[in-house]
Structures are given as structure tokens and as C-alpha cells.
Amino acid sequence: MTRPPIPPSIATVSDHADQLTLDLDGWEGPLDLLLSMARSQKVDLRAISILALVEQYLVYVERARRLKLELAADYLVMAAWLAYLKSSLLLPREEQEEPDPDDLALRLQLRLERLDAMREAGARLMARDRLGRDTFTRGAPEGLRVIRQSAWQAELYDLIAAYGRVSARTRPVMHVVADREVMTLEAALARVSELIGLELDWTAIDRFLPPGSGRLRRSALASSFLAALELAKQGRVELRQQAPFAPLYLKAAS
Amino acid sequence: MTPPDDRVRAIEAVLFAATEPLTLDTIRAHVAGTPNEVRECLDRLAADYAGRGINLVRRGDRWLFQTAADLAHLLRRQREEPRRLSRAGIETLAIIAYHEPVTRAEIEAIRGVVISKGTIDVLMEAGWVRPAGRREAPGRPLTYATTPGFLAHFGLESRRDLPGIDDLRATGLLDPVDLAIEALEVEKTGEGD
């Protein structure tokens, strides 16, 4: 199996403060640093001494501190946790409380194994024959093309309706006003003038309206009222009303 | 296939990966061998690929792989997409059908709206409209008419089958829109009484 190169041991880098700084930038977090240290024990990860590993990490962090190197917070958190783990591992078993320190040590070892497995998998993946680096696709493929062709659709009705629409829009329009049930002012004037001569006494305006109901009657009432006013103005009729909205009476001018 | 030797394999790969046709010299920059040896390999490759879907071909002094010419149609797949004509399209088509041969200016006068360049193009693409010669008038404008394809698509024997203006009036298709609506309302009122 090909393993990624083992990082230089702590002993060699700690001799040169500059190099240590560089290497600190190189770690991908405390677990990565621990894994590199575990690797330097040169045994299977399942056989590493967690206690020795913890010791090594704590020494490393202590040195970094002495050199006033800035360590990211997670390295310090890991250091604190490992210090706790170390003391638990060193205490006699009967004084132990939960959690079991061996269990914690095992967890750390399992995490290192998993990270190691993925690191190695990544390295093996990168070493494969890669397309564009080791294998190549065709340099100048013609390419596959899908040619979209529009199938235009329209129905005969659409065509005829469209022509009707165009014609209607542009042909000179003849306006035909539908025959509405109305009585014009002229008709009312003629009717009231004619009927007033036949009545001698005061007569309610209703009596002058043509037979009918609904819209026609309302229209006739309005027109006849206007006609009455007009005739009064001409001095041909007299008007009488007892109160607002009371019936309106007409009589020929004497 | 008979397994090719190493030089044949190498030339095969180099030509495949190349972005342009390669001369003998360019091939030899990648693959060891005298010009004659490389030439022999190229001949061997050309023979290997004869009759396959890929051919090794020579263009002047350059070599390239390309898909067999008789299979070119497979690389272009046609797909039909049903599309409806726009309102401008159907109106323009209707005017051409009723007034042909008709110029663009006449179509615009009848529609009362300018028609865009693409509108007549779409009708020609659909195969329903064709240019029908020039009008003997100032500017000699192009006229348009319908095609046999137009009659076929709309199920018409001839243009005379199109309903005339009187037919349209009878079916109410000529009524201006506002009057048509009023007529509907009067009808409803009448029913109510």
C-alpha cells in the first residue's frame, strides 16, 4: 500500500522555530497532527500507545507555546481534553467514574483509524489513471447535435377568426344604436301640448304619460316633466305642487 | 481485431487525442520511429479501420480519425417541436390568404399594425407562404401568396373554400368586439323579462 509521506518528526522540526511555524500551517487540525504523530510510532494504528501519543501532543503544544506561536483554539481544546484523558488513564481503576478512560482512548484511536483510512483512500484515488491526465478523450469530437425543427400549427378556425378580427378592426364601422324604450323630449312636448288643451282643470302629470311600464314609463316621466317646465316657461301651462315630492299638477294657462 | 503492435497503438492514441489533423513529423514528435515506420503503421491503422464506424483518413499531408461519412446522419438527430402561431402570425397568414398576391405594405395597411421581420419568415418556414413575384408599382415591392402546403394543412380544396366577407358577417365574425358584447347583454336582458 502506498502511504502519503510521513511528516518530519517533532524532534527535528522543533529545532527550527521557523520550520515549526510552517508545519503548523500544514496541519489540517489537531486530529491531523495526532495522526502524523501516531504514524511516527511506526506501528499499526490499532497497536499505538495512546498514552505516548497524548504525551507527544502535549509536549508539542507546550513547545509551541514557549516559542509564542499562535495555536488555533481547537489545538488547545484538544490539548485540554488529552490532558484530562492522560490523568484518567494514569489514575487507579477503582477511582474511575464515567466515562471509562479506556473507552475514550479507544474512541480516539478509532477516529485516527478512520481519518487515516480516508487519507489513504484519497491518495489512492489521486494515483489512479485520471481522465485528462493519463487517459484522454477524443481531441476534436464532431459532437452530437439535436436539430430542433418547429412544427407550426394552426387551425382553420383560427385563420378565419383572425381575418374576421382584422376586418372588424379596420373596416369603417357603422354604429347602429339599438332601439331603446325611451320617450324623447320632443315627443313629450308634443304629447303634453296636445293633451293639455283637452283638460280644463288641474290634472296630475301621470295622466299625460303614455301607457306602459318599466324603463319606458320612467323615461316618459322625465321627458314629460321637462316638457312641462318648458311649456310653463313659454307661459302655456301653469304648475302646482303642494309640497316637495307631492304630485305635480298641470293646467292650461288661462 | 488483430492486436496492434506498440507503435500502432501509440499512433492510434496520439491521433485520437489530437485536436487537429497531424503531419507525419508531429506524430513522430510523440512516437519513436522513422518516417517509413510511421507510414507503415498509418497504413496498417487505415486498413484496421476500413469498414468500421470510424475511419483513419488522410488530408493532404495530415492524418486524422473521423466518423465514417455514411454515418454522418446519425450525429444529427432531428426533433420536431409543435409550436402555435402567434396572433400576428395567424392574422398575417389570413390576410395573405384572402388578398394574395399582397405586399407587405398592404398587409400592414389591412392589419393596421406594422408586422415584424420574423412574422413572414415563420410563415415561410412553416411552408404556408411563398414570395409571389414583384408588383409593377413604384419600388416594385415583393408580393406574397399561399402555397399548396397551406391548402393541405388547413384542409382546403382551394382558396375559394375560404368563407367570404358575407359569410363572416353572417357568423358574427365581422362584428366589432364592443357591439358583439352589447348584443350578448341585450339578449340576456331579454331573456330575463
Added chain:
Amino acid sequence: MTPPDDRVRAIEAVLFAATEPLTLDTIRAHVAGTPNEVRECLDRLAADYAGRGINLVRRGDRWLFQTAADLAHLLRRQREEPRRLSRAGIETLAIIAYHEPVTRAEIEAIRGVVISKGTIDVLMEAGWVRPAGRREAPGRPLTYATTPGFLAHFGLESRRDLPGIDDLRATGLLDPVDLAIEALEVEKTGEGD
């Protein structure tokens, strides 16, 4: 080579002309044939090209022609090395490939460090990683998985070909730590009985 039949030639041409690996369905859009017939032709083609400078390879459910891996040294000079991934990028890609679908938190748990914003973006930009839906868990976190482009780039027929994946699975190294602890405890209890 034995002369191929028409369907084999057609599929050969289509794959040769394609700019990317093709699925069976895409091939069938250009070449008539049932899925089984096309599969047989593909097998025939793969056999024809075995040992040549060009190979027909399968990547997931897609097929492509590519140059034989052992000829890399002849071709590399004309190509640029693909972009180098950072260590974080390589590890993150490996974790996604071996654990997919996997959440960001799960990746971080294995690496013991927060992954920076750009790391997954770079993998997605390379076309190797895609979002793969949300996990039905509190917070409904997004999961990630690899793409067909990942298989093609790393020359994998399927994820089963990931280097060492069987060993990793057998030794439980793809299981989370909690699960591994549980398994160990069960083992111990079993031994104690």
C-alpha cells in the same frame, strides 16, 4: 478487425463523435435498437478495442472512448496537468466518495476539523460532487454524493471499484465511531458468554 455490423458501426461512430460519455438511452436516441441489442454491441466494441491504443470504457451508466492508460507518457506533453487539489480537497472528496450520501457535519466529524466554505465548492466546480438531497434528520442537512463525471475522471466503472472499498467496509472503517464502539461491545459481550 472483423467487419462490424451496421449497429456496431453506428454506435462506434456516435460514441466517437460525442463530446461526453453517453448513457444507453442517449445512444438509443441516435441508433435504433433495444437496450439489450445496444448493450451487446457495446460489449462487442469493448472487446474489439481491448488491447488497442483507444479503449471503450464504461463509467457508471455511461460509455466513452478514451486513450489507453499505459500510453499516458506519450500524450501528456500536449496536455496540461489538471488542477491540483489541496489536501483538504482530496480528503473531502475521498470521504464523499466512500461514504455517500454524506452531510457536511459527517465529513467534519471524520476529518476532525471544520471544512472551509470553498472546499466543497471546488469539488462541485470540478464536476465531481453534487448535492444529493436532504437527510431526514433534525435540521434536514444537505447531503453530498459523487457525479458521473467523478467516475469518468478517476476511471471507475462504478463506486464498487473505489480502491480498497471492500476492505474498508469489511473492517468497519466506513462506519461512524459510535457504531464501531457498539459493535465492539457486542463482540465483547458475546465473548464473555
